[in-house]
Amino acid sequence: MKVGEIRNKLIEKGLKVTPQRIAILEAIVKLNNHPTAENIIDYIRKNHPNIATATVYKVLDALVENGLIKKVKTEKDIMRYDAVMESHHHLYCSESDRIEDYKDNELNELLEKYFEKKKIPDFKIEDIKLQIIGKFIKNK
Amino acid sequence: MKVGEIRNKLIEKGLKVTPQRIAILEAIVKLNNHPTAENIIDYIRKNHPNIATATVYKVLDALVENGLIKKVKTEKDIMRYDAVMESHHHLYCSESDRIEDYKDNELNELLEKYFEKKKIPDFKIEDIKLQIIGKFIKNK
DNA sequence: TGTCTAATGAGAATAATTCTCTTTTAATAA
DNA sequence: TTATTAAAAGAGAATTATTCTCATTAGACA
Incomplete structure (x- = not known):
């Protein structure tokens, strides 16, 4: 998934295109291991050191609500996210x-x-x- | 599941039979709605008002480890428990x-x-x- | 380019869960 | 039946993931 593609998906859903949203979606795609919020934050801060924790959580919620990512059910009290949207x-x-x-x-x-x-x-x-x-x- | 049965399951697993453990297992069976720890605590405190929160969590962990109950995966960061152990x-x-x-x-x-x-x-x-x-x- | 609304940042607040440590109790043996 | 001992429970503090608040910033659109 390229940046242009991510951008289009956000626009399609009526979401503002922000660098944070792009970075978060990109992170989930690139990590590709059903990352936790923490995993995502660590990954993003390498290039985007000032992103706030709350922003990541808010963006994740927005992406889930708009069907761009999914929550993955686990037995741990920690949420994981998945950018693969086809039924699997x-x-x-x-x-x-x-x-x-x-x-x-x-x-x-x-x-x-x-x-x-x-x-x-x-x-x-x-x-x-x-x-x-x-x-x-x-x-x- | 009767108290005698619960008692036997605990003994079978080498777990000490305590009123707290019996009450917790009973609660999950009786509630029968995949309760959260909080649901269980509320239910138990009616008859057992002094049970400590930490005790409930510790007992739940012990029961899961010994295969007497299961954790149920959800999309919320809250754990739920199930006393039905047959595959379902x-x-x-x-x-x-x-x-x-x-x-x-x-x-x-x-x-x-x-x-x-x-x-x-x-x-x-x-x-x-x-x-x-x-x-x-x-x-x- | 300016306006407006939504998004972000920062840190405090919250909620579920875990930890620590003392006291109690169930299991076992005498 | 009682004594012993290791495990369990109780109490409350601590931790951790997540959410909230509110001031600031920045996309989107006119």
Whole structure:
């Protein structure tokens, strides 16, 4: 994702294009490891040393609200963010905090078909995400 | 889950049986809504007004470590707990904090078969949980 | 280029959780 | 049944992630 692309996405959503917003979105894309706010702050401060903590949190909230990034559910009381917006699943390492994306359209279709037949009573499905917990065999 | 049963589970895991531990496990079972630590504390203090906040957190951690309860992943920076230990999935309301259990063995088998055939490279699956996001049609 | 509103910066405030340390208590053995 | 001991609980302070407040700055648009 290039800066021009980020800029367009912000404009599309009616968000002002600011250097902070660009830097934060860029950071999440570049880090590409479902970073925490702290990870993002550390990364950005290298080039942008004066960005305020609160700004990062506010920008992250704004980006989530506007569908440019997503929050990632974890078992820690620390939020993580994901810039990959296509429907995808997550591989959670049971021994560390590593989280990887898992894209699988065949699986998505399988699930879609399954829940077309088998309805959940009193519930309208909007999205399905798999948390696949396990161990990475090779390390990164 | 009765007190005797809770007692046995604690003994099984080599945990001392204390009134606090029993009360906390009972609370999670009775509340049955994936409560937060705060929910649990409020509930317990009705009958057990002197229990310390730190005790609740420590007991919750001990119960999670020993596999008697599970943490539930959410997008809020607040932890929720679940006393249902059989493999099951969760229905997340997209409009509120409501989370319900979803048990479906047919689905589990489907997924198991699917991932037997289709391996994920460099990853050994231990557990799969679905986060099914949507809307509850009737309210509780 | 000026105006206006929204965004940012800085630091204080808050909320959930963890830590520290003293006291109490459950488990076990005598 | 009582004594012993290690683990657990209690109390409140400390920590950490996140949010709030408000003065200042800067995009967007006329």
